[in-house]
Structure formats: C-alpha cells, structure tokens
C-alpha cells in the first residue's frame with residue numbers, strides 16, 4: 315500500500331501543465347478505433363484508466379502505436395471491424411471506460427465480458443445495462459447489477475428515446491454509442507445537461523448528430539472518419555492546483571491549456587463565490603473545445619451554500635471543494651450530490667472522515683455535507699484508494715500544523731500520473747513514505 319506525507323509549505327509559484335483530459339482521452343481512443351483511417355491523438359492521458367481503454371481495443375484487434383508518451387496513433391478498423399476479444403476486458407478502476415464500452419459492445423456481433431478492480435466492481439451498472447437491454451442486448455451482471463458484465467452482443471439493436479433518471483454523461487454516452495449500431499433513431503434527454511464530449515467528438519468524426527444542452531439525437535449505421543485530436547489539460551486535475559494556490563498565502567500559479575468546457579467548470583463558479591481570485595487568459599478553441607490559461611492567486615475564502623444547479627458541472631471536484639470549504643471562513647453546505655456516494659469511493663464519507671481526522675467539523679448528510687471552516691491539524695487521512703480524495707488531502711497538508719499522512723495513494727496514477735513531481739515543482743512538500 316502506498317502512503318504519502320504532505321507537509322506544510324510556503325507560497326506556491328510556477329507554471330503547470332497538467333496531463334490530458336481523462337474523459338476526452340477515453341472517447342478519443344474509442345472513436346478513433348471505430349473510424350476508417352488513421353487518427354493521431356496528442357495530449358493523451360497516460361493514466362491507468364485511459365491506458366486500460368486503449369488496451370481493450372488492442373485486445374479487439376485495433377493497432378495502436380505510442381510513438382512517444384501522451385501520443386497515440388490509432389489505426390481504425392471501421393464501425394464493424396472489431397474482433398471478439400480473446401478474454402475478459404479489464405477496465406481497471408475506470409467507470410467511464412466500463413460504462414462507455416458497455417454501450418459500444420452492445421451492438422457487436424460477438425460476446426464480451428467487462429471486469430474491473432475492487433472499487434469498480436462495487437459500482438452500479440444498472441444505470442447503463444437498463445437502457446441498453448431496452449435497445450435489445452442481453453447483459454448478465456453479478457447480483458445487484460454489479461460488474462462483471464457479460465454482454466451478449468446484438469448487431470440488430472433498436473434505437474431508443476431515453477430519459478435517464480440521473481444526470482450522467484456516462485449513461486448518455488453509453489446509450490449514444492449503442493445507438494451507432496441501432497436501427498432508427500436514438501434520443502437521450504437529460505434531467506440536467508452533462509459534459510457533451512461524446513456528442514461533439516462524434517460530430518467531429520463525421521457522424522450525423524444533433525445535440526444541445528441536455529439532449530442528443532443520432533441514427534445508426536453511418537461512418538466515422540479518422541481525425542487528429544488534441545486533448546486539452548484536464549480541468550479536474552488542474553482543480554487541485556487551483557485550490558492549493560487559492561489557499562496558501564502568497565501563492566500565484568499559472569495553469570496552461572486547461573479545458574474549460576462549461577459542463578466541467580462548476581468549481582470555478584463555486585470558488586469565485588467563496589472569494590477566489592482566478593483569471594482566465596488566452597482563451598481559445600483547441601480541437602473544438604474551449605481552453606484557457608488560468609492564473610490563480612491566493613485569496614481568503616468564505617463559506618457558501620453550493621448552488622444546486624452547479625452540482626453536475628463540478629461532480630468530480632467535490633473532494634477538493636471540501637478542502638477549500640474546510641479552510642474557508644464560516645460554513646459551506648453541499649446538497650444534491652448523492653452521486654458522490656457511488657464514485658470511485660463514497661466521497662462524502664471518505665472526505666468527511668478524513669477531514670474530521672484533521673480537526674475539521676463536518677456533518678454528513680445523505681446527499682452532501684455541512685463543513686465548518688477551521689484549521690487543519692496534523693494527522694492521518696484515509697483516501698480509500700480514491701485518486702481524487704488522495705490528491706485533495708495532499709492539498710490539506712500544505713496548511714496543516716505539521717504534516718498529513720495520506721493512506722492508499724497508488725490510484726492517483728489512474729488519472730494523474732506525475733502529480734507528486736508537478737506539485738513539488740511549484741512548492742508542495744510531498745513524499746512517499748519509506
């Protein structure tokens with residue numbers, strides 16, 4: 315088990331380019347594999363999650379070259395060109411990998427099995443298997459709809475008009491990817507708009523699709539044409555540096571090339587409402603996605619009630635928002651975020667427990683928490699193998715009385731390999747325990 319120590323540190327300074335966006339990297343490999351021709355992906359996230367997705371396609375006969383780190387050349391096999399995998403496909407820790415692959419494998423002429431690590435094996439899959447079964451595929455799961463998923467591929471799927479009960483980009487994407495193989499039209503209407511990378515990337519790869527905030531519509535059996543893709547830096551990885559520079563007095567950090575898709579940047583609105591000083595500069599479009607350099611300077615924060623409508627747009631940022639709230643003046647309330655309980659860990663419970671260990675008063679609620687701002691004492695925080703909780707506690711360590719020990723940090727490599735070096739490069743004092 316890999317533990318980290320994060321020690322109190324002075325002002326943070328520097329320019330940071332965090333690794334490529336995880337959501338976009340997964341989708342880029344998937345669509346490039348199904349396209350006709352050769353696609354080049356630059357800025358690909360070399361994380362365990364996205365590498366597992368690339369391996370899945372290699373297992374199904376797609377040739378993928380890695381000429382240098384963060385670059386992939388994908389020799390697409392066309393929509394119907396995948397081969398039956400020789401064994402189970404291991405999605406590792408990746409919910410996105412498993413749920414999107416389930417959609418895509420539903421329409422194949424072969425059967426497949428998706429497996430995952432201990433954390434992924436506890437995450438609900440019914441949210442995708444339900445609508446996919448309604449489209450005509452049979453999927454066997456373990457009890458309660460948990461992985462592994464045995465997918466009895468059906469190349470004669472039917473389009474669906476689907477309204478997911480929860481706002482989930484993974485569910486929307488799984489249904490749309492199955493819709494590529496379906497007769498007729500597939501329409502997804504969301505209760506709240508979620509990240510639209512699948513829709514915009516399908517369109518960029520030449521698939522006819524209509525979409526807007528909260529809805530998307532496509533019909534099956536068209537073609538994808540190879541495309542070169544530049545992946546922006548992952549906002550969710552930048553978030554740890556945004557909060558760190560905000561909290562540590564005297565800090566100023568520039569984060570380069572950060573993807574600022576509005577469905578991802580709810581944290582910016584929440585932090586600004588708390589008093590943060592975050593400026594966007596050099597805003598531009600990269601591969602159709604809005605990107606900016608973010609300049610973050612220290613500013614004192616005060617607690618807020620996180621607006622409900624921001625929750626889906628910052629769903630991955632609650633662990634680090636909890637740290638910001640714990641260091642703010644006054645009380646922060648989070649509601650409407652029950653989804654956090656079924657992420658890589660139960661993020662409400664893990665963050666509440668870790669913060670209490672560090673001397674912060676936190677009251678858990680079924681769908682959020684009430685956090686009283688205070689001072690971090692030294693202590694130990696259990697990350698429960700959750701990459702985002704581990705990195706969040708590393709930020710808390712910057713302000714702790716002496717240092718914070720963070721348990722079980724190996725999974726940081728799923729989304730942010732190299733976090734420790736980048737963090738130390740701008741002034742963190744983070745080390746692995748001997």
Ligand code: S3P
Pocket residue numbers: 336337338410481482483484485487509629630653
């Ligand atoms: C993702 C969607 C979100 C997010 C996850 C990545 C995606 O999950 O939490 O980290 O790439 O589609 P949900 O769809 O479960 O909200």
